[in-house]
Amino acid sequence: MASPVWKFYKVSEKDIKFAVCCVCSKGISRGGDKTRNFNTTNLIRHLKVCHAKEYNEYTMLASEKAEGDRLQATCKPKSSLAQLSIEQTLQRGEPYGKDSKKQKEINSKIMEFICLDHQPLSVVDDVGFKRLVNHLDPRYVHQGRKYFTDVCLPEIYNTVYDHIKTLMSNVTSVSFTSDIWSSSVSPMSMLSLTAQFINEDFELKKVVLHSREFAGSHTAEAIAGAFRDMYQAWGIPMEKVHVILRDNARNMEKAMKDAHLPSLPCMSHTLQLVVQEGVLSQRSIGDIIAIGRRIVGHFKHSQLAYSRLQTIQKQLGQDPKRLQQDVPTRWNSTLYMLRSLLEEKRALCTYGADYDLPAMLTASQWKLVENMISLLAPFEELTNQISSSSASAADVIPATRALRRLLRKTADTDQGVKTSKATLLDALERRFSDIESEPLYTIATVLDPRYKDRYFSDELKQKIRGLLSHVLSLTDAAGPQEEHSGEAKGSEPPEKVPRDGSLHAMYAELLDDSEQHDGVDSGNPSSAQMNLYLTEAVIPQNRTPLTFWQDNRSRFPSLAQAARAYLCAPCTSVDSERLFSAAGNIIDEKRNKLTAKNAEMLIFLKVNLPVMLLAKESKGNNKTLSV
Template identity: 45%
Template sequence: MSNAELPSLPCTAYTLQLVVHEGLLSQRSVADAMAVGCKIVGHFKHSALASSRLKDIQLQVNQPARRLQQEVQTRWNSTFYMIQTLIEQKQALGIFVSEYGLTDMLMAHQWTLQEKVISVLGPFEELTRKVSSSDAMAADVIPAVTVLHRFLTRETDEDRGIKAMKGTLAAAVRMQFTDVEENPLYGNAMLLNLRYTNRFFSSTITAANAKEMLKLELLRLPGDKQEDHDLNDPPSRKARSDQPTTSLDSMFEEITDEQASASVGKAAVGSSVELETYLGEATILREDKPLQYWMINKVQFPNLAKVADRYLSALCTSVDSERLFSSVSRKIVHCYFVWI
């Protein structure tokens, strides 16, 4: 991208991975517990007999007959899934140890630590899945960071024993995503996504700066005289889901509702009438498609629609392209063996 003199963005999924490794897995007690977990999984992976015995025990105690998930160094989510399956099979593993023995086994305090790690990493796993989807875009990054930071800094009754973990991760989030709100590739994209607009900036100052950057983009449009448009239609309000599916979903709606009153009722003057009117619109649901919104409203907001065509095309991770290359390579190998 640099050689082509094109602006580029880092992979958000990889950045989240760095946050987890630097903010949590670098802690000695957590790393030691992870190492023991990896040895347990490795034992069953390399021993068909041990794996068969564990499966029999799982069936006896009415637990899912699942293989233990192996950790993959390049994908932190696999660490999350490894811990998850270990905790799920804790009873079966305990019976296995009592009957057949095991060289490495988690101590009681390490089991407790693993459960705390799972509770802290749950939102990271959820956000990683969402930003890695095929329709995720750069507009999703600032809201994801804002919601994640709120989760990590909000104190709850369930924080007993994990407050330090959350604090360490919050610091890592701030460090890895330090300039995300000043980057126009993120800021303009979020402003032009009606799921979020200007509601997810960390301060009114960064929100105002981002809006000014978007105004500059509008001024650069060829042939644009910045004339006022007839935009007398009232903002369209859409009903939100009655019940958020996850705690992160509730935080997304919470932030949106907090900022809604600040985005309505501003006076639109001169060349900014189109932008101010758009920012006064009610946000669409998170499951709605922002590109479909611009297909419908490009007549109402013609200049913004042109800018949205550029900024809403940027993906926020390299996951989807990697999937494409992997899929193509598998097809090539398959065709090769069929030809042979």
């Protein structure tokens, strides 16, 4: 900002080295021959000596300007680019201390990165990783694999373990899934134990408790002992165990009986056996599957053959697609293989006209493939339904009744598969013959507001009411319940009309055939709740049962508490299978020497760490990571 003295001067037009006085028009030197030497000293002196009035005015203006500059400097925030002291500069360049907060935070985030993204512990020793971290924070002191294995991994495991234990502390009933897995890259077998429960807000929670090493022979006695040890390690009393979902292996079934643990077979495994016995074991269909595998294998093992098939697909105006290989232990993968072959029928026939194929389906076999896909479509629909995260034991009885009804109907696509259809129905009825005598299934079905008692015969309805009354009496004895009002909460939007011939359409037919209860009044509050609940209409099939109970727990307090126990039971052991999919990504070729203890901690954290992080996120403690 210019000096106030320039109010009384102007730069000489003839020579910028002089300023002309506005009072006497005299030229005054500006203090030098070069611009960098110019100053106002001579100008101020001239006013002071020759023009006293103007000088006094100048001093007043200069004083006001100085005060304004001072106030501005006081109010202006300090710049973040302010020069640091020598001591601060030295400290800023020093590495973090071993126990510094920042060093520990970065170690924790690196450990989270390893657990969440299936990274090997050796990644911390990789050159690229070190360069990245050094670029992000040069002060961080790199730690080796041993430090993360021996220090960071147990620390974060203990933190998550405490969180999961707290999460389960107020739960009265827990359901579990279990399975045994063997690694293909190391001599290690593991026994899983996953838990799921419904909290007080009627939210379904899923956690992993164990994926422990299971060495030695997999006898029923060894399995039963392992379960007792796992429950003891978590302090879970046997009365909290609602049910364990297991596979159909005899050793696992016997182990549950020996350990006096309630268990149910995995519905997905049972469906696998039904389809295997009813369809895939048929000779005509077995021949088709064998030919399909040879065709798929031909293109899978020859890049040249696959390139030729791609060219043909493009010439026919089709999107290039790979044929799907099936897995014998997953019947639906065989269905997907046959479906992919049928979709590429034109391309395969064109390919076979110009090039050699190891085998080819005949016209009658192609027709049989088409009809078999239609026959198995409801089983695929059911498999997808029961494999969802919200599926429960309540789905088993309605689903099997809907399947039976569908298989008894005749269809245009039955040509060539009538025998398979009859065999399939027989296998279904035999494998699921005793489900309606299992209280864990029947009570769960009644407590699901989508089903209630509409899928049972009149004779069974009376027996189930007696079972449910007994369950409610135990619930009432556990503690006082909330008072309920007679008003229902919320209204359900209309459900989509199901496609004819689908499994969903069978649910609608079964509901139409069912008669509702008369709702006999009773002086017992629990019986009154049950009568009112059963006389009301079921909610649409695509609605969530837990949302219903969350909205109506004050109307049906005893029923709502029973629903928390019975609807937490899954109908498959899919959670354990998914757990071991994660185990296969952790114990791989790069980590085939990983110890069983460290492997269990990594698997535990892969599944449970997101549970803790999301809980922190919901409380606003962690806004930087969404899992």
